[in-house]
Amino acid sequence: MSAAPKVLISDALSPAAVQIFKDRGIDVDFRPELGKDKDKLAEIIGDYDGLAIRSATKVTPAILARAERLRVIGRAGIGVDNVDIPVATARGVIVMNTPFGNSITTAEHAIALMFALAREIPAADASTQAGKWEKNRFMGVEITGKTLGIIGCGNIGSIVAERGVGLRMKVIAYDPFLSPERALDLGVEKVELDELLPRADFITLHTPLTDKTRNVLSEANLAKTKAGVRIINCARGGLVDEAALRRALDGGHVAGAAFDVFVEEPANANPLFGHPNVVCTPHLGAATSEAQENVALQVAEQMSEYLLRGAIQNAVNFPSITAEEAPKLKPFIALAEKLGSFAGQLTETGITSIAITYEGTVAGLKTKALTASAIAGVLRPMLADVNVVSAPAVAKERGIVVEETIREAEGDYDALMTLSVTTERQTRAISGTVFAGGKPRILSIKDINVDAEFAPSMIYVTNEDRPGFIGRFASALGEAGVNIATFALGRDAPGGSAIALVEVDGPVPPQVLEAVKALPGVKQVKALSFT
Numbered sequence: 001m002s003a004a005p006k007v008l009i010s011d012a013l014s015p016a017a018v019q020i021f022k023d024r025g026i027d028v029d030f031r032p033e034l035g036k037d038k039d040k041l042a043e044i045i046g047d048y049d050g051l052a053i054r055s056a057t058k059v060t061p062a063i064l065a066r067a068e069r070l071r072v073i074g075r076a077g078i079g080v081d082n083v084d085i086p087v088a089t090a091r092g093v094i095v096m097n098t099p100f101g102n103s104i105t106t107a108e109h110a111i112a113l114m115f116a117l118a119r120e121i122p123a124a125d126a127s128t129q130a131g132k133w134e135k136n137r138f139m140g141v142e143i144t145g146k147t148l149g150i151i152g153c154g155n156i157g158s159i160v161a162e163r164g165v166g167l168r169m170k171v172i173a174y175d176p177f178l179s180p181e182r183a184l185d186l187g188v189e190k191v192e193l194d195e196l197l198p199r200a201d202f203i204t205l206h207t208p209l210t211d212k213t214r215n216v217l218s219e220a221n222l223a224k225t226k227a228g229v230r231i232i233n234c235a236r237g238g239l240v241d242e243a244a245l246r247r248a249l250d251g252g253h254v255a256g257a258a259f260d261v262f263v264e265e266p267a268n269a270n271p272l273f274g275h276p277n278v279v280c281t282p283h284l285g286a287a288t289s290e291a292q293e294n295v296a297l298q299v300a301e302q303m304s305e306y307l308l309r310g311a312i313q314n315a316v317n318f319p320s321i322t323a324e325e326a327p328k329l330k331p332f333i334a335l336a337e338k339l340g341s342f343a344g345q346l347t348e349t350g351i352t353s354i355a356i357t358y359e360g361t362v363a364g365l366k367t368k369a370l371t372a373s374a375i376a377g378v379l380r381p382m383l384a385d386v387n388v389v390s391a392p393a394v395a396k397e398r399g400i401v402v403e404e405t406i407r408e409a410e411g412d413y414d415a416l417m418t419l420s421v422t423t424e425r426q427t428r429a430i431s432g433t434v435f436a437g438g439k440p441r442i443l444s445i446k447d448i449n450v451d452a453e454f455a456p457s458m459i460y461v462t463n464e465d466r467p468g469f470i471g472r473f474a475s476a477l478g479e480a481g482v483n484i485a486t487f488a489l490g491r492d493a494p495g496g497s498a499i500a501l502v503e504v505d506g507p508v509p510p511q512v513l514e515a516v517k518a519l520p521g522v523k524q525v526k527a528l529s530f531t
């Protein structure tokens with residue numbers, strides 16, 4: 001029996017997560033202090049199959065380089081910008097998040113900050129508790145009837161929009177991916193950024209931080225906002241140019257700003273600090289007991305399902321696979337990898353494209369996962385470290401075009417998978433299926449029917465279809481002491497091109513391949529291995 005998977009929790013997750021892992025039979029170490037101790041984390045990460053984090057742990061290339069066993073990183077929350085996704089993907093590590101568990105809580109924090117700004121609640125509180133009773137100092141603004149401009153109207157932005165509508169605000173939203181139907185449903189007017197900026201009394205940001213959204217409120221865009229605007233950022237530091245915002249606050253154009261997130265976190269110093277109309281919280285958007293319980297439970301469930309059953313949910317770098325789909329996919333994943341491996345072992349020049357056709361019942365499965373497995377199979381003979389998670393990215397990086405075709409109708413087989421690999425010299429197609437009992441099987445190679453299993457040690461020969469070849473081939477193996485286990489043959493036409501696929505016991509010495517190559521009519525000989 002294989003050992004139980006081991007998970008490290010390196011951030012302040014709700015203890016509910018620990019219990020879930022334990023209940024599922026997973027060994028778990030709860031070490032929240034490690035999120036801030038990257039050296040210690042790097043020292044021990046090699047012992048773990050899973051890493052559960054919030055935002056304090058930075059999963060850098062240096063940490064990943066030491067994570068030899070790591071299979072999954074689970075973010076109890078939404079933003080995965082503290083994880084180096086390309087490097088995790090290249091190392092075959094699934095990265096999953098919990099995209100909904102803290103959305104309501106974060107939207108509520110944005111609304112709370114909007115009220116805090118409108119009525120200067122933090123400053124009024126400090127003044128009152130200091131015994132000043134400055135009734136005339138604090139003159140707020142009413143929310144009702146004001147225009148709320150939302151930048152990024154996804155999960156959290158939509159909840160903020162609904163709350164804004166409920167507060168009788170006029171809600172406008174800039175989000176290139178917001179459909180007109182969804183905007184209508186939410187009661188929101190969809191606008192361009194240049195329209196939102198001068199119209200909004202309050203602007204709230206709810207996008208991820210990407211190359212496109214960085215400094216979306218730049219100095220130039222801040223200058224386009226309405227005089228007296230109030231700005232709320234509960235999404236990510238870096239969406240607003242903090243120094244430019246400070247100048248706009250100092251100059252009086254911006255009436256107030258409420259920030260939960262900062263360019264540098266923990267934010268011990270920041271250009272916004274100290275301004276009387278600025279309200280700050282230390283990245284508390286998701287900090288309610290409800291949200292933390294939600295995300296901790298969800299991430300622990302998702303990670304356990306993956307580590308124990310191969311189910312993938314909410315991965316940002318791999319298609320989802322349910323626990324019900326996982327066992328159905330498993331034999332086809334093996335088939336896809338082996339077809340890929342067959343082609344990969346035969347390929348000696350640069351690959352330009354990989355095409356995979358799914359026919360019959362297999363067309364109804366998660367073909368994206370199968371395609372990723374096939375690509376991994378093709379590339380593995382050339383790149384030892386590639387795996388099913390990293391393969392699509394590696395292929396893309398190498399300029400290999402990947403095509404997937406799905407045909408629901410069945411032909412001669414319930415399920416048929418055909419992989420074609422095109423190199424600078426030729427296209428090689430291999431088809432296969434899964435037989436009862438889950439065994440992958442080869443059905444044709446280069447359009448020639450050959451019925452064979454994949455075996456640990458095989459010899460693949462292409463030759464001219466001439467009398468006497470089989471006897472000479474078998475004798476060459478016999479003389480070298482290589483025992484034949486199974487023998488599969490195929491040809492396109494009498495006297496045309498033929499294929500022999502022979503399973504042998506044990507490895508094939510190079511001199512045996514040379515001897516077979518020297519036989520009359522032989523075009524190609526290759527030892528193949530399938531584990």
Ligand SMILES: NC(=O)C1=CN([C@@H]2O[C@H](COP(=O)(O)OP(=O)(O)OC[C@H]3O[C@@H](n4cnc5c(N)ncnc54)[C@H](O)[C@@H]3O)[C@@H](O)[C@H]2O)C=CC1
Binds near residue numbers: 175283286
């Ligand atoms: N302060 C906190 O503690 C928390 C912060 N967050 C952050 O909130 C942000 C939003 O989260 P969700 O709503 O769950 O994400 P989401 O993915 O559901 O929504 C993001 C929206 O931004 C839009 N968008 C992307 N690029 C854009 C662009 N260039 N201009 C305008 N809109 C653009 C997308 O179309 C999408 O609708 C994330 O960055 C997340 O990390 C989330 C939870 C807690």
Ligand SMILES: O=C(O)CCC(=O)C(=O)O
Binds near residue numbers: 054055102
């Ligand atoms: O875990 C946290 O407190 C931060 C939450 C967050 O920023 C997110 O989920 O994106």
